[in-house]
Amino acid sequence: MESRTMAKTSKLHVVMFPWLGFGHIIPFFELSKFIAHRGHKISFVSTPRNIDRLPKIPPHLISSITLLKIPLPKVEGLPESAEATMDIKNEYIPHLKKAFDGMEAELTCFLENSLPDWILYDFAPYWLPPVAARLGISRAYFRVINAWFLAFFGSSETMINGSDERKSAEDFMIPPKWVPFETKLAYRRYEANWLVRATQTNDSGFSDSYRGGKVIDGSEVIFIRHCNEFESIWLKLLEELHKRPVIPVGLMPPQVEEDNSQSWVSIKAWLDDQNELSVVYVALGSEVSPSQDQLHELALGLELSGVPFFWALRKPSGFGESYEVVLPVGFEERVKGRGMVWKSWAPQLKILSHDSVGAFLTHCGWSSFIEGLIFGHPLIALPFQVDQGLNARIVADKQFGMEIPRSDEDGSFTRNSVSDSIKLVMINFEGKKFRDNAKEMSGIFGDKRLHDRYIDNFINFLENHRIISSATESE
Numbered sequence: 001m002e003s004r005t006m007a008k009t010s011k012l013h014v015v016m017f018p019w020l021g022f023g024h025i026i027p028f029f030e031l032s033k034f035i036a037h038r039g040h041k042i043s044f045v046s047t048p049r050n051i052d053r054l055p056k057i058p059p060h061l062i063s064s065i066t067l068l069k070i071p072l073p074k075v076e077g078l079p080e081s082a083e084a085t086m087d088i089k090n091e092y093i094p095h096l097k098k099a100f101d102g103m104e105a106e107l108t109c110f111l112e113n114s115l116p117d118w119i120l121y122d123f124a125p126y127w128l129p130p131v132a133a134r135l136g137i138s139r140a141y142f143r144v145i146n147a148w149f150l151a152f153f154g155s156s157e158t159m160i161n162g163s164d165e166r167k168s169a170e171d172f173m174i175p176p177k178w179v180p181f182e183t184k185l186a187y188r189r190y191e192a193n194w195l196v197r198a199t200q201t202n203d204s205g206f207s208d209s210y211r212g213g214k215v216i217d218g219s220e221v222i223f224i225r226h227c228n229e230f231e232s233i234w235l236k237l238l239e240e241l242h243k244r245p246v247i248p249v250g251l252m253p254p255q256v257e258e259d260n261s262q263s264w265v266s267i268k269a270w271l272d273d274q275n276e277l278s279v280v281y282v283a284l285g286s287e288v289s290p291s292q293d294q295l296h297e298l299a300l301g302l303e304l305s306g307v308p309f310f311w312a313l314r315k316p317s318g319f320g321e322s323y324e325v326v327l328p329v330g331f332e333e334r335v336k337g338r339g340m341v342w343k344s345w346a347p348q349l350k351i352l353s354h355d356s357v358g359a360f361l362t363h364c365g366w367s368s369f370i371e372g373l374i375f376g377h378p379l380i381a382l383p384f385q386v387d388q389g390l391n392a393r394i395v396a397d398k399q400f401g402m403e404i405p406r407s408d409e410d411g412s413f414t415r416n417s418v419s420d421s422i423k424l425v426m427i428n429f430e431g432k433k434f435r436d437n438a439k440e441m442s443g444i445f446g447d448k449r450l451h452d453r454y455i456d457n458f459i460n461f462l463e464n465h466r467i468i469s470s471a472t473e474s475e
């Protein structure tokens with residue numbers, strides 16, 4: 001296999017292969033549009049249902065972006081229609097990872113036939129880097145979540161060989177020993193169990209940290225949705241931990257698109273009736289499934305606060321279309337006019353961009369975290385899993401919002417703690433610092449020109465990176 005050096009002007013073919021979670025698929029799709037916009041060819045690979053659920057490709061990019069559907073193989077215990085984390089309960093996610101691994105044969109065949117210049121993948125396909133290396137395809141791990149969360153797992157060797165001595169929740173309730181600087185970033189007990197599970201082999205046959213370690217170890221570079229203007233110290237730590245380039249692609253602030261849908265027309269009419277900065281927008285992402293008790297306390301806290309609210313209340317994952325979330329008796333009647341409970345997918349970015357919204361009660365998923373701060377909204381943090389706890393610590397530490405007080409043992413919270421947090425962040429004079437700090441943060445998070453420069457730098461790397469075939473590498 002000869003080595004190929006890319007001439008500056010030639011058109012690249014880049015394959016994008018995200019994990020099966022919409023908090024991952026959307027950033028991969030957004031990055032695909034940036035690459036296509038610069039005249040390169042994209043093959044976006046996912047399952048049939050996920051491809052069908054993608055946002056529309058802008059007309060001027062349709063000829064540059066090919067959508068490749070690879071069906072999942074049947075896996076014991078995985079419900080038939082499950083193709084994304086939002087389709088299943090959390091306990092089925094290891095089965096979804098096993099099915100995801102079943103995409104290897106078809107993806108390999110596609111790569112052999114198309115020989116793209118690059119493939120960008122996510123944390124799960126431990127098997128993909130060696131396939132790409134054998135075919136002389138440049139390969140990168142695109143990290144859709146921030147740098148501090150990845151740093152929490154340590155070096156790729158530690159991730160792969162499981163030499164991480166941290167075995168209990170307590171071990172994750174302090175910063176990792178390889179963090180050489182002062183930090184408050186650590187998990188609470190009720191969050192740390194997710195990390196314990198992530199470092200343990202699960203029903204997919206591998207642990208998440210093994211998967212992540214293997215994709216990093218097999219990559220030439222790590223691209224990450226982060227920027228030097230916010231917590232850059234963690235980017236430097238990642239380069240030390242993984243001994244390879246870690247290139248921020250910026251925060252990729254999504255652009256607010258035109259929306260003439262009936263949903264948005266009715267939502268906008270309701271928001272137009274509210275006073276400026278008076279509404280708290282409430283949404284917990286596409287994956288977390290709060291318990292019935294937690295949803296009740298959240299509902300009663302919204303009611304108690306007396307603050308107008310728009311609640312994007314997604315059904316818990318995997319309970320099927322017919323499942324109805326049970327809200328407190330009479331709740332929707334009592335809050336009529338002041339509170340809107342929206343029970344399907346909400347146009348989150350449009351809502352956050354509306355003048356009536358003055359704060360965001362969020363689980364702190366990385367995309368929501370970014371979107372709230374693009375518009376300068378103080379965040380009221382209610383984290384559940386993955387990186388959300390660390391993101392919530394940052395909110396509290398940087399004072400551009402606060403965490404809803406919770407029991408350290410089981411993470412339970414009360415209607416009073418919800419109500420008090422909302423009033424403090426939105427109304428009380430003591431909360432003015434949160435509102436001012438969040439507005440200041442929008443100067444970074446919402447600076448389109450800043451983040452466009454990161455994209456330019458990222459694409460220049462793709463264009464100028466020399467493709468070295470595996471034969472050349474081994475000489």
Ligand SMILES: C[C@@H]1O[C@H](OP(=O)(O)OP(=O)(O)OC[C@H]2O[C@@H](n3ccc(=O)[nH]c3=O)[C@H](O)[C@@H]2O)[C@H](O)[C@H](O)[C@H]1O
Pocket residue numbers: 021022023024026144145283284285286287288312314344345346347348349364365366367368369371385386387388
């Ligand atoms: C990356 C990782 O993947 C997961 O993403 P998840 O979907 O939960 O949350 P977000 O990252 O906020 O992503 C959610 C995305 O869905 C959009 N949205 C959500 C609800 C709705 O009703 N309408 C919408 O448009 C929202 O605008 C955002 O872009 C994990 O949380 C993890 O913590 C996160 O860092």
